Amino acid sequence: MNSRFALGTLLAFCCAFPSHGEDYAALRQKMVEEIIAASDSAPPSATVAAAMGKVERHRFVPAWLAAFGYRNQPLPIGHGQTISQPIVVAMMTELLKVKGSDKILEVGTGSGYQAAVLGEIAESVYTIEIIEPLGKEAAERLKSLGYHNVKTRLGDGYYGWPEAAPFDAIMVTAAASHVPPPLLKQLKPGGRMVIPLGASFMTQYLVLVEKKADGSVTSRQIEPVRFVPLTGGH
């Protein structure tokens, strides 16, 4: 952890609302309500909302940022990585249409928060991280929080997790210049893959790849917000 990061977070902490005495569960519930209120056109399903209401996001961010854990904003988690804005997590989870019996692959564990949310819904989650310290921290965190259905691994996510394939859904949160063909192969027919695109702190849009029963794939590009660049007819 470099000193600049530590100093920044300290400064942020000093400026934070005093939330030590507050009940994180209440904050979490408030965050979910905010997400539902903000998602005017397509609010998260009850399943996704319940999952996000359960996962203790403040435990997935550095301790000094715990007070900000339930703000609807991305936060730094060290190693140049971020934890996504909660509303984006809700959106991505929703897009995967996860069922209780599903087996999910996640490429890019990060803090482990997204895996935990998926773990609340799916039967099993397999998650791979390429940054070793981050992956180790996430593995320990997920274990200590009781997410025993989330399997973690360090290494190259390009070839997926062949031993556990095929998957009902795949989430690729690691930056990728292209969708790894092996991942598409490990996606079950009828399965869905979600890829958020954009820089750190800035998810620009989501790509949803759907694999049809015949093995062909289509994709949809989904903006996190309803922002019509042009109003009025042309």
Add this chain to the structure above:
Amino acid sequence: MPRPPLIAIGMLSACVLAYEVLLTRLLSIVLWHHFAYMIISAAMLGYGASGTALTLLKDRVASHVGVAYVIAIAGMAVLMPAAFLLAQQVPFNPLELLWDNTQFSGLLAIYLLMMAPFFCGGLGMGLVMWHFANQAGRVYAYDILGAGIGSLGIIAILFLVPPHTALTLVTALALLATAVAIFEMKMQRKWIGVFLGMALLVAVVVPSTWLQGVPSPYKDLSQTMNIAGTRLIEERSSPLGEVSVVESPRIPFRHAPGMSLNATDEPPPQLGVFVDGNGPSVLTRFDGDLEPLAYLDQLTSALPYHVLKQSRERPHVLVLGAGPGSDVLQALYNRSAAVDAVELDRNVINLVTQRFSQFAGDLYSQPQVHVHEAEARGFANTSTDHYDLVQVALMDSFGVASAGLYGLSESYLYTVEALQTYLNRLAPDGILAVTRWLSLPPRDALKLFATAVVALEKKGVSNPPGRLVMIRGWKTVTILVKNSDFTPVEIEAVKEFCRNRSFDVAYYPGMAADEANRYNLLAQPYFFEGAVALLGPQRQDFIDRYKFYIEPATDDRPYFFRFFKWSAAAELLALREQGGMPLLDWSYPLLVATLIQAFAASILLILVPLAISQARRALPTAPVALYFLAIGLAFMFMEIAFIQKFVLFLAHPLYAVAVVLCAFLVFASAGSWLAGQWQSTKIRNSYLPVGISVMAAIALTYLMILPPIFKMLMHLPDPAKIVISIALIAPLALCMGMPFPTGTMRLANIARDSIPWAWAINGFASVVGAVLATLLAIHLGFAAVIILAVLIYGLAAIALRSFGGFA
């Protein structure tokens, strides 16, 4: 003290200018942008605040000028590295600017830290100028000589050593200047040894790595180096950038931007190439076998080859921005007969031709490949060859582009004039292809499409819709502009190319609406609708009503990456909770924040101290205040506008900053000297209006003649271009140097005590003007900023008539 410390003054001035230029390099490495406007503003603030401090303290230091001077230079020597090191400890992450308000305090802290060394430098200079006022001419001459050597010398040094080593050398030079000052002013000799020893220690003994910047952890290179097994295997540095080559054996790079979802190929082994920590572009292993390069045919940028196949088997290709060679490999894969690869940075070329030539399969020595070390616009402008394909490579990284990090950067690669130049290089039926990252809602693609439409119109093409094609994948967009109408066979080739790769056709001549949006589904067929609107009679209406700024970029307003519109800001901010924040480019708020802090800091540090001191009794009259405010603003408007304008000619912001700053300083100072000489002659009452009129005439003439001059001379080698740039700026700067001393001398005749105020007001205007000029250039263009500067100078001339003081 018998004589002024002239050599030390020259050295001090060289250090100040070298440091100012060097900071633009260092900030490019540590953050994402060269922040030239902010550094110039901080330098002006330092100088302005030092003027105020000197006014308030001069009576106290009058008997210790020598000591005070030495302390000031030594302070600068210490603060130059210290400010840079401390600035890196400041928690400032531009990417969080819109999420976290505390980032603004980080920005302010960095600004004030950058100001500190300039404060000391300004104090030192001011002390000598004040104390040796009767020898001001000589002091000024050494000051100018030093400034010129410093600003240009640092460029030469950056060819030899990396920026952090250059900072060490500049620090050592400042310590040496301190020792020289002690010697020149005949102070206690023992201190000479101390400072000489320190200079030697810093330059020779202390490893320069202590000043190596820590790049933001969010930069591409920092993130790559977090991956297990990655290794930095080569680093090269020049004023154009720090090139880093990274090997990642455990988790290979596999760079294939936007590869088709239908593709099954995996890229061959690659090395990541980063410039100033941004990237990667990749150096791909090549052994002469084209088969492993099949993945390159699965990118949207491969489209032009499939269109050209309909009429010619082996095209002649020009790749602009060839980098380490991906687009050249794509050309070879598509059996090109000849490829001219243009790359600006010699270090990048040398990676392929020397250090990694074996890995790269001697790519740039292949018989059909000719590599040119040149700037893209300059090469396209002066080449006499004609090509079947001009391919403008996707040079910027996705992360940098998608975060809006280039919003304030000039890019002369995607302007209307640039596209016209590229089109001029096309053979009959040739194709210009430009690939950009896909952004949603569409920004880059539609702006580029609009730019292409205007470029075709300006070339007198009667049917632009017949010459354009746009396709999009899930991550990239490719636009083709043909030198003639696309034929039905070629259009069929476009459709087949897209069909096989599940790319979408966004526009082709005669396209039906239901053909859009088939594979990568959008909520609406934005790209098709946008393209149709941009080709229709209501184009301007569409551009005006679009919520992002997609007006074509021009050489006068070369901010291709600026998409921010004030009219949409409130709506986007309201979408923050829904995840809409990324649509607000951070660079624009950063500029506005810098302007606000420049305004506040210059009031607090320059004007307020005077207002609460004895000097408050000598408040200047309104015309005097207006005069010094006007000439401060106008000078900075001219300087910043010309720096940005010369980026096109000199091909890099750093060259432009160094050369234009040097030329303005040297010749403005010469103008000041002339004004001083003329003050005691018959023309004392007439030279300034004449000077301002000449300056106005030159500036306005330049608006017309600089573009053709640049076009004509762009092919010349850098040293020749530097000399020409200086010669072009010289007469302008000479005239611009006259108003300040003239005003000061007039004021000395009528209200001597108001001089500190006049200078402070001028300092305030310079600090604010540096940032304001950039903001105005983005909105109005360089021409408008220059015209505005001329008008403000006119206002100054009127104000001068009103405050009297004619000798």
